[in-house]
Amino acid sequence: MPAPKSPRASTPSAPATASPARATIADVAREAGVSKATVSRFLNHRDTLLTPDIAARVERAVSALGYSPSPMAQALKRGRSRLIGLVVADVTNPYSVAVLRGAEQVCQEAGYLVMLFNLGNDSGREREAMAALASYQVEGFILNTLGRDPEAAAEATRQGRPVVLVDRRHSGMQADFVSLDNAQAVQMALTHLQAQGWRELLYVTEPVRGVSSRTEREAAFRAGCHPSQQGEGRAALSGQTFESQEARPEAPDAPVLALMAALQALRERAAGRPAAVLSSNSVVTLRLSAAMARLGWQWGRELGLVGFDDTDWAPHVGPGISTIAQPTHDLGRLAANCLLERLRGLSLAPRQILLPGTLVARGSSRAPANPEALRQEPTPP
Amino acid sequence: MPAPKSPRASTPSAPATASPARATIADVAREAGVSKATVSRFLNHRDTLLTPDIAARVERAVSALGYSPSPMAQALKRGRSRLIGLVVADVTNPYSVAVLRGAEQVCQEAGYLVMLFNLGNDSGREREAMAALASYQVEGFILNTLGRDPEAAAEATRQGRPVVLVDRRHSGMQADFVSLDNAQAVQMALTHLQAQGWRELLYVTEPVRGVSSRTEREAAFRAGCHPSQQGEGRAALSGQTFESQEARPEAPDAPVLALMAALQALRERAAGRPAAVLSSNSVVTLRLSAAMARLGWQWGRELGLVGFDDTDWAPHVGPGISTIAQPTHDLGRLAANCLLERLRGLSLAPRQILLPGTLVARGSSRAPANPEALRQEPTPP
DNA sequence: TTGTACGCGTTATCAG
DNA sequence: CTGATAACGCGTACAA
Numbered sequence: 001m002p003a004p005k006s007p008r009a010s011t012p013s014a015p016a017t018a019s020p021a022r023a024t025i026a027d028v029a030r031e032a033g034v035s036k037a038t039v040s041r042f043l044n045h046r047d048t049l050l051t052p053d054i055a056a057r058v059e060r061a062v063s064a065l066g067y068s069p070s071p072m073a074q075a076l077k078r079g080r081s082r083l084i085g086l087v088v089a090d091v092t093n094p095y096s097v098a099v100l101r102g103a104e105q106v107c108q109e110a111g112y113l114v115m116l117f118n119l120g121n122d123s124g125r126e127r128e129a130m131a132a133l134a135s136y137q138v139e140g141f142i143l144n145t146l147g148r149d150p151e152a153a154a155e156a157t158r159q160g161r162p163v164v165l166v167d168r169r170h171s172g173m174q175a176d177f178v179s180l181d182n183a184q185a186v187q188m189a190l191t192h193l194q195a196q197g198w199r200e201l202l203y204v205t206e207p208v209r210g211v212s213s214r215t216e217r218e219a220a221f222r223a224g225c226h227p228s229q230q231g232e233g234r235a236a237l238s239g240q241t242f243e244s245q246e247a248r249p250e251a252p253d254a255p256v257l258a259l260m261a262a263l264q265a266l267r268e269r270a271a272g273r274p275a276a277v278l279s280s281n282s283v284v285t286l287r288l289s290a291a292m293a294r295l296g297w298q299w300g301r302e303l304g305l306v307g308f309d310d311t312d313w314a315p316h317v318g319p320g321i322s323t324i325a326q327p328t329h330d331l332g333r334l335a336a337n338c339l340l341e342r343l344r345g346l347s348l349a350p351r352q353i354l355l356p357g358t359l360v361a362r363g364s365s366r367a368p369a370n371p372e373a374l375r376q377e378p379t380p381p
Numbered sequence: 382m383p384a385p386k387s388p389r390a391s392t393p394s395a396p397a398t399a400s401p402a403r404a405t406i407a408d409v410a411r412e413a414g415v416s417k418a419t420v421s422r423f424l425n426h427r428d429t430l431l432t433p434d435i436a437a438r439v440e441r442a443v444s445a446l447g448y449s450p451s452p453m454a455q456a457l458k459r460g461r462s463r464l465i466g467l468v469v470a471d472v473t474n475p476y477s478v479a480v481l482r483g484a485e486q487v488c489q490e491a492g493y494l495v496m497l498f499n500l501g502n503d504s505g506r507e508r509e510a511m512a513a514l515a516s517y518q519v520e521g522f523i524l525n526t527l528g529r530d531p532e533a534a535a536e537a538t539r540q541g542r543p544v545v546l547v548d549r550r551h552s553g554m555q556a557d558f559v560s561l562d563n564a565q566a567v568q569m570a571l572t573h574l575q576a577q578g579w580r581e582l583l584y585v586t587e588p589v590r591g592v593s594s595r596t597e598r599e600a601a602f603r604a605g606c607h608p609s610q611q612g613e614g615r616a617a618l619s620g621q622t623f624e625s626q627e628a629r630p631e632a633p634d635a636p637v638l639a640l641m642a643a644l645q646a647l648r649e650r651a652a653g654r655p656a657a658v659l660s661s662n663s664v665v666t667l668r669l670s671a672a673m674a675r676l677g678w679q680w681g682r683e684l685g686l687v688g689f690d691d692t693d694w695a696p697h698v699g700p701g702i703s704t705i706a707q708p709t710h711d712l713g714r715l716a717a718n719c720l721l722e723r724l725r726g727l728s729l730a731p732r733q734i735l736l737p738g739t740l741v742a743r744g745s746s747r748a749p750a751n752p753e754a755l756r757q758e759p760t761p762p
Numbered sequence: 763t764t765g766t767a768c769g770c771g772t773t774a775t776c777a778g
Numbered sequence: 779c780t781g782a783t784a785a786c787g788c789g790t791a792c793a794a
Contacts, residue, residue: 415780415781416780416782419780457787460786
C-alpha cells in the first residue's frame, strides 16, 4: 500500500507545517483509492448500492480525514446553498429577536444556516438586503420588515425564491404569511378592559404608514369601540386613536410631551368614567410609561393599560402591566417551517397562518376604583 | 451587432420564459465581445490599465446586464468569502443583540455579511457552531460565548482564522478581546453606593463557573468591599456574594425564593445600616425585582440597587433602577473593526480593548432614608 | 457498480 | 494590453 501523498503538495512554496487545510473530496478519494465520483455517490446517493468493501473504505477515509463537503462548492454546483436569508426591520425589537430565535432553531435542525440582514429601521434598504443575501444564493427569505418597499416584492418574485412574511404583509407579494391574529387579540383586550369596567379608550400606535399589522390592529380597535357613543345607555366602549411620533434627535422628548397631552385629553373626554389605553407594542408602552411618570399618574389608578407584547419586564413596571402575549417563538418556528416545506417542493397557494394571542392580566388593567361604570348592564338588552 | 443570445440556452428543456437568472461573467464577456479574463480584470484590477474602448464596452455590458459577481464562486476561487461568523451564547440577551447590531453595521459597511449562530445557551455546541460557520468559509469569528468549551479554542487556532472575543475571554485562545472595563465599572458602582450612604452590600450574580466577565466583576466587588469589617470606625463597605440559580422547569420559582432569603439575610446582617444590592446583569435585576415584589419591599427604600446593563425599561421599574450602562454598540463596532483589521493583514499581538461604563443614577440608589451612615467620614484618615 | 470528463462562476497564469 | 486555459471543490451524465 503506497504511503498517502502529503496533501496540498501542489504549492511548493507553502511551508510543510501549513495548517492541514480542509480535506477535499479528492483527498478522500485518494485516501480510499477510489474516484471522486464514488466518494460523491457514497455521500449523496446512499440508496445507490455500493460494494460493501468500497463503501467501507470510503467511510474510513472520510472519518480519517475528518472530511465534510464544502457547502460553497455544493451551492455553486447545484444551486442549493443550505442558507436561509432573514431580513429584519430592527434587531433591537424583542419581537424580531424571538422570531429570529425560533427560525434559527428550526433551520439549524434542518441543516440550514441563517444569514441575517438587519435594516436598522431603514426600510429603504430592503431591496439591497435581499440582493446581498441572494448573491450568496440563499434558498429562501424570511421577511420581518415593514413591507413598504414595493421593489422588494418585485425582487423576490423575480428571483423565484420562496418567501415567508412574518407579522407584516407586503402588498404585491405572493408569499406565505405568519402572524398573530390581530383582530382576535385586539378584541380580547377590549373585552377584558370592558369587563374590568374601563369605558373610555385610547389606542396608541406608532405611525401606521401602511404597515399591515398596525393597520389591522387599529381597524380592530375602531371596530370594537363604538366611537363617541357615550350618550347611549349601552355599556359600549368608546375610543380614539393616537399616533405616537418617532423620537427625533432635535427634540428627544417631543413624543413624550405629545403623549402627555393625549392622555390628559383622554381623561377629560372620559369625564369621570374610567379611561384606559391600549398600546400597540412594547416600545410604545415604554413611551407611555414615561409620559405617565411625568404626569405623576399610575397605571391602574389614573389610567388603565393593556399593551401588546409580553416582555420580561412587564410584571415589574408599576403594578404590573397587562399584556397581550404573542407566541413569538412559535411564529418564528412556523415561518421557518413554511419556508422549508416550500424548499422541499410544496406547491400550494400562499398560506396564512394566524396564531391567537394570550391575555396576561396584571395590575395595570384591574378594575378601576371608581365603580360607576360597573352599574351598567354588561350584556346588551 | 448580433442579437445577444438568450442566456441559459444550454438547457433545452428549460422553458423560454424562465426567470432571467443571474448574469454570469461569461454573459458579460459575450455582451461586450471580450474574454472573461478581461471582464474579471476590469472588475478586480482597475489599476491594470485597460484600453479605454474596451473598458467602456465592459462597463456598459456590466450595467446593461446588471451583473454582479457571485461571492460563492469568488469564495471558491480565492478563499475569501466576505463572510464573518458571529457566535452568540444567547440572542435573547439584549447585550448580545447590541453587539450584533454594532458588528453587523460595521461589517455591512465594509462589504461583509454576518452569519449568525445562536447557541441558545447550550455552550457545548460552540465547536459545532464554529465548524458550521467555517464550512461556509467565514473569514473570521466574533465570539460572544461563555468561553468554556476548550475545544473551541483549539478549533479556532487550528483553522487559522482571526478571532475576536467579546465580553468573555477564552482561556487558551490567542485573540483580540473587547469588553467593558469590569473593574472600573464595579468600582464606580461601589463608590456611588457608598457616597449615597449605603453600607452593607450584596453582589448577586449568575453562577460564575469560570466565565471571565463574571469572575472579574465578582473579584472587583470583593476587592472593593472590605468583607465584614463592620466593627471598624471606617466608612468601609462590607459585602458578600450570592449566586442566583438558574430557573429550572420543575421548580420555576425556586431561584426567586432563594433570592428572597438572601435579601432578608442581607438586611439582618446590616442590622439597621442601609443595605444595597449590586446586580450582575439585567436578567438578575429582573429576578431581584421579582423577589422584592414578593417581599413587599421597594427599591430605594428597603434596599438600594445598582444593576449592570442600562436597559430601556430600567427607568420605569419602581423608582427607576440605577444602572451601569455599557457602551454596547461601540463594543460591537470595535469588535468588528478589530476583525476587519486582522483580515486586512494587521499582525499584532492580541489586543485588549476595555471601554469604561457609565453610571446612570436613578431612584433605586438614592440616599437611603436612614441617615445613620452619613455621619461617618467619607474619606479615610 | 465504478471511473472519466465536464461544468458551476471566478480568478490567476501564461502566452500572444 | 488582451485572450485562452487551468483550477477552486463538487455533482453528475455518460461510458466502461
